[in-house]
Amino acid sequence: GNSVTQMEGPVTLSEEAFLTINCTYTATGYPSLFWYVQYPGEGLQLLLKATKADDKGSNKGFEATYRKETTSFHLEKGSVQVSDSAVYFCALSVTDGYSGAGSYQLTFGKGTKLSVIP
Amino acid sequence: DGGITQSPKYLFRKEGQNVTLSCEQNLNHDAMYWYRQDPGQGLRLIYYSQIVNDFQKGDIAEGYSVSREKKESFPLTVTSAQKNPTAFYLCASSFKAGLIYEQYFGPGTRLTVT
Numbered sequence: 001g002n003s004v005t006q007m008e009g010p011v012t013l014s015e016e017a018f019l020t021i022n023c024t025y026t027a028t029g030y031p032s033l034f035w036y037v038q039y040p041g042e043g044l045q046l047l048l049k050a051t052k053a054d055d056k057g058s059n060k061g062f063e064a065t066y067r068k069e070t071t072s073f074h075l076e077k078g079s080v081q082v083s084d085s086a087v088y089f090c091a092l093s094v095t096d097g098y099s100g101a102g103s104y105q106l107t108f109g110k111g112t113k114l115s116v117i118p
Numbered sequence: 119d120g121g122i123t124q125s126p127k128y129l130f131r132k133e134g135q136n137v138t139l140s141c142e143q144n145l146n147h148d149a150m151y152w153y154r155q156d157p158g159q160g161l162r163l164i165y166y167s168q169i170v171n172d173f174q175k176g177d178i179a180e181g182y183s184v185s186r187e188k189k190e191s192f193p194l195t196v197t198s199a200q201k202n203p204t205a206f207y208l209c210a211s212s213f214k215a216g217l218i219y220e221q222y223f224g225p226g227t228r229l230t231v232t
Contacts, residue, residue: 032218043122043208043223044161051218089160095217104149104168104212104219105176110160 002027006090006109013080013116021075021112023064023090033057033066033073034106036089044089047075080116087111120145122224124209129229131203139194139227141209149219150192151210154178155226161208167192196229203231 007022025031032051036044048057053068062077073090090109122143131137143150152164163176167186181200186192192211196203208226212219 036223041226043124043225044210046220046222049220051216093218104151104166105163106221108161110158 002031002092002094002107004090004092004107004109006088006112009087009111009113011112011114013114015082015116015118016079017116019075019077019080019084019114021088021090021114023073023075023109025071025073025090025092025107027071027092027094029094029103031092031094033064034091034093035062035064035073035075036091036108038087038089038111040086047088080114082116082118085114085116087113122209122211122222124207124224124227127225127227129227131229131231133231134198135231136198137196137203137229137231139196139207139209139229141192141194141224142190143192143209143211143224144190145211145213145222146189147211147213147222148189149212150186151212151221152176152182152184152192152194153208153210155206155208164194164207196231203229205229 003026034049035047037047038044048059050057050066056065064075089111091106094103125140151166153161162178165184167173183195206228209224210221212221
């Protein structure tokens with residue numbers, strides 16, 4: 001089956017520190033990978049995505065590279081701000097290898113809470 | 119502005135009552151979804167619908183029901199059969215981008231049942 005494992009939080013960093021949130025996956029078929037962010041009391045926002053091996057998704061200073069050899073999609077940011085405090089979810093969807101049909105469903109990790117202190 | 123609206127933001131009910139959560143989208147997306155979020159559990163899929171008048175059970179459909187009479191609307195009813203209904207409920211919709219479906223989320227409804 002499909003599964004996503006994220007590093008457990010909470011993660012607490014000082015402003016301007018380097019951020020890494022680890023994400024690894026298992027998948028049947030060809031996975032596409034996503035990072036979502038959830039600010040307190042809100043819904044999820046799509047942060048970035050990658051649809052094939054070695055693709056790098058980037059947005060708002062965040063980056064993640066789809067590594068097929070290590071089945072990973074780690075989220076990084078060079079210098080975090082207080083406004084980055086949120087919960088981050090890694091997710092995958094799978095395209096069937098035979099039919100090429102994409103799945104409607106996403107498989108989510110459990111989320112990693114990030115707190116950035118001034 | 120295009121987007122997904124969920125109402126109300128906070129909902130309180132007594133145990134034994136059914137309650138319906140609203141989800142509307144004006145993004146012209148074909149597929150819509152309902153998720154439940156509990157602390158430390160991530161998101162769990164309740165139901166999803168690929169087209170009007172059709173829907174499929176997700177991982178935790180027991181005690182919930184849905185309808186999809188219009189493309190824009192996908193209401194979720196939490197029935198009295200749901201044993202632990204207090205949670206944060208998220209609605210999403212998706213469109214096809216190449217081979218994959220990108221999901222976009224509404225702001226959520228926090229349901230408290232006492």
